[in-house]
Ligand SMILES: Nc1ncnc2c1ncn2[C@@H]1O[C@H](COP(=O)(O)OP(=O)(O)OC[C@H]2O[C@@H]([n+]3cccc(C(=O)O)c3)[C@H](O)[C@@H]2O)[C@@H](O)[C@H]1O
């Protein structure tokens with residue numbers, strides 16, 4: 001047996017938080033050592049935090065990175081453990097995204113990234129250059145002063161190479177490189193590398209972890225080997241949530257996995273691996289042997305005095321009998337056990353609905369504690385979207401409550417440091433001194449301090465939605481307001497009447513035009529936003545949240561902790577954003593939106609999951625209610641509209657979203673995927689839908705495609721002001737980073753639509769436009 005204990009970690013790094021990042025790196029190395037590891041891998045660019053973006057263009061970022069690495073190397077933390085750390089490096093005047101191998105307070109190798117991430121949300125080539133001299137010998141890199149002083153080294157090796165210790169060979173693959181067609185791990189493994197560490201910064205997207213696991217398992221199932229994956233976790237200052245899930249995989253099987261979603265800052269996982277399993281796997285495959293013998297050797301940094309592996313040569317040599325001090329470890333005791341067993345592959349990933357609930361919940365927590373805010377304010381309509389946001393905050397409170405734990409004490413392996421960090425955060429967010437002994441009593445206790453919900457009725461609101469909003473707020477534990485904004489609407493219309501020379505808009509049902517009707521709807525929606533911001537600003541004042549300074553009933557001193565603003569939460573989902581079925585600058589214009597890239601379909605499943613998992617029973621009722629804006633006067637009850645039940649008497653509203661939009665949420669979900677993920681313009685979308693919808697005539701399909709693209713084009717300008725939203729899906733319309741398109745379109749799409757007409761005409765199916773596709777808001 002040749003046993004090695006290796007460690008990888010999730011770190012909740014924050015762009016430019018150099019002190020905090022270094023503290024978390026140190027904690028992770030400390031924990032890895034405490035668990036007996038001799039190799040520790042950390043995430044990509046962990047020293048500065050991955051999301052520095054244009055700050056990578058600043059020399060200051062490099063200055064502080066060098067300073068942090070020097071501070072780390074001045075401690076004894078890297079003694080007896082090979083540390084693989086992520087950091088940007090300036091080499092011969094070029095910026096590279098690098099891995100730094102350190103051991104015993106020295107730098108062994110700097111390894112630059114070969115293939116940069118530039119798709120979707122990523123822009124790495126804006127800041128870094130890919131290393132183009134793979135295969136060349138290693139170069140000399142002159143160290144900057146801070147690192148020269150810390151290490152006593154003048155220069156170190158730079159390039160693509162492996163660390164060759166007395167007993168094994170370790171190399172890197174850097175994040176995106178794993179995802180490429182000709183991934184470096186193939187050559188590295190064939191050249192005899194036994195352990196590969198991949199330091200990543202990979203953001204959460206629904207169902208993506210499954211892909212990562214397949215890629216890593218596939219890599220080692222073919223070549224044999226140990227593959228460690230470390231990922232950043234958390235909101236590091238932007239719309240992305242990095243979802244941890246750091247992994248250790250051996251010969252195609254996952255043997256360790258760190259949690260994907262958690263509010264803890266540091267998670268270290270280790271596995272003890274028998275390298276003989278890797279050697280035996282490779283030697284048993286004729287094709288691996290054949291290809292390995294043809295592979296060029298990888299440049300190596302030799303550290304022959306270093307042994308990472310604990311070898312067992314037979315019954316005459318006991319574990320304890322082997323003298324490790326000879327091998328450069330200074331007699332340090334390792335906690336070697338038997339090799340770690342594989343995990344159950346079916347239990348590695350969450351369901352998409354769990355992902356929708358847990359990811360945004362953790363992102364909100366990071367945002368809240370890092371922004372210094374006192375909590376959230378959510379306009380809660382009793383409908384599915386804002387209910388989902390309330391539930392996500394509820395999930396956040398559950399996660400935080402679980403992470404603080406009720407018990408203190410325990411072993412000094414770093415676990416309690418993590419618990420204490422969460423406790424300090426929760427105390428500050430709830431208005432207690434971070435060093436007090438306050439511990440929340442329940443998730444609802446946390447929710448009552450941080451979540452504020454407000455139902456803002458107009459004369460068009462129904463009693464069912466009002467009752468549902470109140471019931472849900474109570475179940476989550478929120479501080480709830482219920483008020484009427486009719487007087488504000490009336491006042492604004494009064495001013496309008498004054499400037500219009502006495503004219504007042506009327507709803508369609510009262511004989512007004514479509515324009516008047518829309519204006520009357522939009523003013524209610526927009527005034528809700530104004531009221532929401534007022535409450536967000538002044539609720540801390542109403543509740544005395546700015547700092548009390550007296551002992552409270554639980555004996556924990558509540559002291560002056562600034563919590564003088566609330567973050568306004570928005571709840572526009574991806575489908576209505578795409579269709580533009582929202583009022584610009586209504587409650588969709590908030591500070592943050594946890595569901596902005598999630599479709600209505602996935603949201604409904606999340607509501608049902610949260611209802612069941614956390615006992616928020618009102619969500620089950622909300623999930624089956626027809627989505628309605630409640631901005632027009634109610635029509636008389638018709639057969640199609642269900643009568644309310646459960647949380648309050650009364651009727652569901654007669655204004656139904658899908659009727660207003662001229663398309664269903666299911667259709668919108670499909671259009672959204674085709675537009676973004678399949679990169680379809682109108683013609684390609686039409687052609688794909690012809691096979692997807694055999695029950696519809698090409699004419700009807702063409703009309704549906706036109707309707708969608710008309711509304712999409714008319715409303716694309718609304719994407720420029722979308723509330724910053726958690727990025728969860730590949731079909732997100734986020735105009736800021738992810739979905740870069742114009743916002744002034746030729747809305748009639750003349751060339752595209754005429755081709756659709758020709759395609760339909762060829763099939764001889766010209767007919768009348770169905771009534772359901774004649775929608776308010778479009779000219780002929
Ligand atoms: N190309 C362009 N570039 C930049 N800005 C542009 C623009 N075209 C219009 N605009 C601006 O946008 C304004 C129109 O947008 P906006 O004021 O939002 O109004 P608008 O889009 O006309 O109406 C709101 C839409 O949302 C629906 N709605 C209303 C209320 C609630 C809900 C719901 O979610 O339940 C849905 C409603 O049925 C309607 O389809 C124009 O007055 C102009 O100021």
Ligand SMILES: Nc1ncnc2c1ncn2[C@@H]1O[C@H](COP(=O)(O)OP(=O)(O)OP(=O)(O)O)[C@@H](O)[C@H]1O
Pocket residue numbers: 378379380381382383384385386387454455456457458461528570571572573576581582586587588627628629630
């Ligand atoms: N009566 C209300 N009270 C408080 N907030 C409201 C009310 N009506 C709407 N809002 C807020 O405005 C947002 C947009 O309103 P809209 O009618 O478009 O609802 P929606 O996007 O379908 O969401 P929901 O499913 O939550 O109703 C809602 O998500 C909610 O935050």
Ligand SMILES: NC(=O)CC[C@H](N)C(=O)O
Pocket residue numbers: 044116117122174175176177179200201202203
């Ligand atoms: N930072 C990276 O290189 C990430 C790229 C990779 N495609 C991912 O999403 O995981």
